[in-house]
Amino acid sequence: MVNINILAIGDVVGTTGCNFLLEKLPGLKRFKNIDVTIVNGENSADGNGITPVSAEKLFNAGADVITTGNHAFRRKEMYELYDSHPYILRPANFPEGTTPGKGICTLDMRSYSVNIINLMGTAFLESLDCPFRTMDKLLDEYPAEVTIVDFHAESTGEKRAMGYYLDGKVSAVFGTHTHVQTADETVLPKGCGYITDVGMTGPIDSVLGIKPDIIIEKMRNKMPVRFEIATGACKLNAVIFNINEKNGKTISAERIEIV
Numbered sequence: 001m002v003n004i005n006i007l008a009i010g011d012v013v014g015t016t017g018c019n020f021l022l023e024k025l026p027g028l029k030r031f032k033n034i035d036v037t038i039v040n041g042e043n044s045a046d047g048n049g050i051t052p053v054s055a056e057k058l059f060n061a062g063a064d065v066i067t068t069g070n071h072a073f074r075r076k077e078m079y080e081l082y083d084s085h086p087y088i089l090r091p092a093n094f095p096e097g098t099t100p101g102k103g104i105c106t107l108d109m110r111s112y113s114v115n116i117i118n119l120m121g122t123a124f125l126e127s128l129d130c131p132f133r134t135m136d137k138l139l140d141e142y143p144a145e146v147t148i149v150d151f152h153a154e155s156t157g158e159k160r161a162m163g164y165y166l167d168g169k170v171s172a173v174f175g176t177h178t179h180v181q182t183a184d185e186t187v188l189p190k191g192c193g194y195i196t197d198v199g200m201t202g203p204i205d206s207v208l209g210i211k212p213d214i215i216i217e218k219m220r221n222k223m224p225v226r227f228e229i230a231t232g233a234c235k236l237n238a239v240i241f242n243i244n245e246k247n248g249k250t251i252s253a254e255r256i257e258i259v
Contacts, residue, residue: 004035004245006114006148008174009063010181010237012039013202013209014046014229018057021201024236024258025062032240036107036114040150040176040198041088042068043209046229049074052081055088065089065105067118069152069177070125073100091120091152092138093129104138112245115144117170121153121162121177131158132165139169146248148241149173156182159196167192171248172241174198179208181237181257191249199237204259206230235259 007029012021021039029037041063044054049071055078058066065087072090073079082090082101092103107114117138119131131151139147147170153159159175166173168190174197175182181199188194202209207216211230218225238256243249 002245003242003251004109004112004146005033006146006172006241006243007032007034007037008148008150008172008198008239008241009037009039010197010199010201011176011179011209012041012044012058013179013200014044015054015057016229016231016234017200017202017209018044018054018061020234020236021058022061028236028238028256028258029062034240035109036064036148037062038065038067038116038148038150039063040069040152041066042071042152045075047227049078051075051077055081055085064107065116067116067150067152067176069118069120089116089118091118091128093120093131093134095129103134104142106142106144109245112145115142115147117147117149119149119151119162121151121155121158123153123155123158125154131162135162135166135169145245146171146243151175152177154178156196163188163192163194171243172250172253174239181255183255185239185253185255187250187253191247193241193243193250193253195239195253195255198239199257201236201238202234203230204233204235233259
């Protein structure tokens with residue numbers, strides 16, 4: 001049996017998070033013998049969203065594929081890059097034909113292929129196409145030995161439901177968006193690796209990467225504020241799925257936090 005290691009890294013926040021990723025990711029990949037690295041980069045630009053500059057930082061740090069979410073189109077300078085770069089994804093259930101980019105890519109690993117799918121939930125987020133029906137379509141159109149799904153969603157219930165829906169159909173599902181790592185990494189009954197939210201890469205003393213006093217002001221006064229990335233010590237949240245490349249089933253899921 002030949003196993004591969006897929007590393008999924010939680011939402012990288014701002015320049016601070018990008019720099020910490022650059023510092024820690026190369027060593028982590030060597031130590032854990034990582035074959036494919038997926039990084040959620042939708043908050044990698046200072047302020048919000050992702051830019052060509054922050055995307056380049058993520059690739060330089062060691063990302064193979066960048067996924068995004070509800071902030072995917074916050075920066076217009078990214079639109080062209082979504083169309084031209086094969087390994088920068090936006091959620092697949094955005095409207096086809098009018099939305100830049102795509103929600104799936106395939107990595108050719110010689111003896112096997114890996115599909116990475118980026119998907120977005122609809123509970124408490126934008127009213128996009130049904131993520132469950134979108135997955136049905138993608139799995140019919142793009143078969144692969146190994147399929148990994150970044151499900152960018154707000155609701156833990158929606159994420160759990162998606163995990164069980166895809167159990168036996170994909171290799172692993174990891175949640176992003178809430179920036180808080182959950183302690184429920186597991187292998188579901190039919191061999192799908194799962195975690196509700198992989199967490200965040202960025203400042204520890206923060207509210208989802210932002211200076212706490214700014215978020216408190218917004219919540220108390222209900223007025224617009226300008227987000228600023230917090231400073232200080234950082235953490236890297238991730239999960240490693242160890243997968244049988246022949247049958248695509250996950251053997252183990254290991255939750256990671258590096259500070």
